[in-house]
Every structure is written in C-alpha cells, then in structure tokens.
Amino acid sequence: MTFAPKRQRRKEARPSEIMAAGLKAFSERGFAATRLEDVAEAAGVSKATIYLYFDNKADLLKAILHEVVSPRMGELEAIIHAFDGSTPDLLRAIYGRASAVVSSDEVRPILKLIVSEAGNFPDIAKFYWTEIASRGLHTFAQLIERGIERGEFRRCDPVATAQSIIFPLLMNALATEVFGPMPEFNTDKFHPNHLEFVLRGLAANGET
Amino acid sequence: MTFAPKRQRRKEARPSEIMAAGLKAFSERGFAATRLEDVAEAAGVSKATIYLYFDNKADLLKAILHEVVSPRMGELEAIIHAFDGSTPDLLRAIYGRASAVVSSDEVRPILKLIVSEAGNFPDIAKFYWTEIASRGLHTFAQLIERGIERGEFRRCDPVATAQSIIFPLLMNALATEVFGPMPEFNTDKFHPNHLEFVLRGLAANGET
DNA sequence: GTCTATATAACGATAGAC
C-alpha cells in the first residue's frame, strides 16, 4: 500500500475540487452559515489554499455559479441559434433541457440559496441576476420573438411571457426544495401539462 | 405632559400589536435572526408578555400567518362559491384579488421568509403548506374544474395547471423581493400579459 | 382585598469567540 504524501501539488484539479465541496456545503447549510474551513476540509486542502484560487467567500460562490449554472444557460442559447425547425418544436426542445437543469440536484438548492441569502449579500444577488436570471429570461424572450416573427406565435410581450413560461418551472423546483417532494409537485405530471399549457397560450390565432 | 404608566392592562389589544410588530420584524430580519426582545420592544411590552398570548416564537409566526394570510385565502374561496357568471370572468376576478394580495407589502416578504427559513423550522414549513399554499393551489384547481365541467376550459390536470397559473405570480413577487424592483418585473405589464396567456392556455378547443 | 395582566429577573441551552 502506498501512502498519500502530506502535500500534493495539483494546480489543475484544486479549483474544481474546492468548488464541488463549496457547492455541496453552501447548498446544505446556506452561504452565511458555512465556514470556509469546512469547505477546505471537504476538499482536502487547507483554508489558505482556497484563498490561493479565490479572492474571498463570495468570490468562491460566484465562481461556482459561473461554473455550474452559466454553462447550462449557454447551452440553451446555443440550441436556439442552431435550431432550424418550427418554433414550437424548438420550445419543446429547450423546455426539456431547461426543466432537467432546474430540477437537478445541483441547481435546485441554488435557487433556494439565492433567495435566502440575496438580502444579506447584495453583490451575489446582482451577480446572479445579470449572469444567470436575466440572461435566461431574455433567452426565452428571444425564442418567443422568433415565433412571433415567423407567425407561429401570437403577438405578446416577450419578456413578460417568458416569465409565464419559466417561473412555474422555477417555483416548482423551489417548492420541492422548501416543502419536500409533495404529490402536487410530481414532475412527471407537471412538466407535460405545463408545456401543453404554454404552447396553447402562445399559439397564433386559428392554430392549436 | 402626562407620563405613560409603567404597566397598562390591555388584554384585547396586546395580541394584535404583538403580531404586527412580529410581522414587521420577521419580514425585515428573518425568523431566526429576530430576537423576541425586539418584537416586545416594538410592541411596547415586555418579553414575557409575548408568552402570555403565544406558546413560543414559532407559534407567534404561525399566528401571524393565520391572521394575515389565511383570511385572504378564505376571501378567494368565498368569491368562487358566490360567483354566478362564466368561469373566465371568475378567473379574471380571482386573479385580480390574488395578484394584489401576493404583491402586497405584507405578503411579499412572507414568501421570502418561508423559503429562507423553512429548512431550519420544519413545523413552520408544514403549517404554511397545509394552511396556505396547498389550500390556495386547490382553490385554483377547483376553479379550473368548474370551467372544464361547464365546457369553458379544455380538459387538463387541474392541480398541475393551477401551478402554471399561480407560480408566475408568486415568483414575480419573490423575484421583486430578492432582486429589487427590476424593469422586467413591472407588474402593470406582467399581470395583464399573464392573464391573457392563461386564458388562452385554458381555452376550450375552438374558442379564444 | 382579590384577581390577573404585566414587568423584572433568573435559568439553561447553544452558538460564537478566543
């Protein structure tokens, strides 16, 4: 059996290990309540090592958000730009991805985290808003505009309608996180029903 | 100038004064962070007086929720049972009341409060779920069933669809509370757009 | 003077500092 050396220089792996540990800790205990020492221990490094890669606690959380959530948003945007078919089909595709992301065990706790801690850490709220929330909202608004331009959706306010589409998704995940998995929130029932509801709400006059 | 006596016996007025002070404090600082002493001071009583009227801190919050939010839910239920006209018109009426309640300065902070603190105080989460959230959800589901039975709405899952209707309302208020009043959340634009979206999403085939 | 609403003061658990 080989013994692990006391110190290992692994410049490449450290940040992601620290972020993984941070995500877990922040999700479970909240931002304010988790001590960087716990994160360090979980990541198998010393507290000082964290400061080597991140300026401070808030910067660590921002990096996690940027690493975990932002790429998912980028993925959605990429789908929109690459897609060639009808906008209802595009919406179906995007919705499937978005609902999977939002309900996932990594992202779901983040929603609660932001709601809970935003008041005490305004810069994190601001970061989340500009980098993720606002971006996602306008991505869906863009999709709606595409549908309107192609005559597939009726005229409406794209940003407001984007909220009608996304917010149930977010709230469903958030409620599951807050109240536990209640039968009312059953995603297998909820998501198809909501998607159908959305497509009908958007349909151009005379179409189904 | 007359000085207020050190003690005043006002058995009737105390509970509501304490609850008002509690609502303000809990909304501003959160449940865990507010000290009962601050509530007492704001209400003009001593800490022990609170215990005369409420079993403990959690019980005080429950009483506030029961006093502030539950009556509003009852009001919505009453409207449904009293209403005689078409279900779309009923939905318009209910939605107007519900959106006013949810966006109000008393209720909006409560949403954030529940999301933030439910994890650490499971009995409060449970109380809120059964007494308020679940109740509201099924009230809207009932309304949708009424529309389906009368042939005004298409067939759908009432509880799931109720989420599609209510959750944007809640999330819009919650987001306003978390990120501040952003132009995207402008309620004057959002609510009419969402209501129109909902009515089209529910419309029976062949109707607008 | 009696009854009880209310304040003062003490207790004990728990979290945060060092």
Place this chain on the structure above:
DNA sequence: GTCTATCGTTATATAGAC
C-alpha cells in the same frame, strides 16, 4: 476545546382594575 454572551423560555414579584 473551553469560555462567554446571547436569547428563548420560565418563575416570581408587583401594579392596576374592580
């Protein structure tokens, strides 16, 4: 890891209404 301060909670004293 220990010590201390804080805060929810409870016990006791007292003031006000009748």
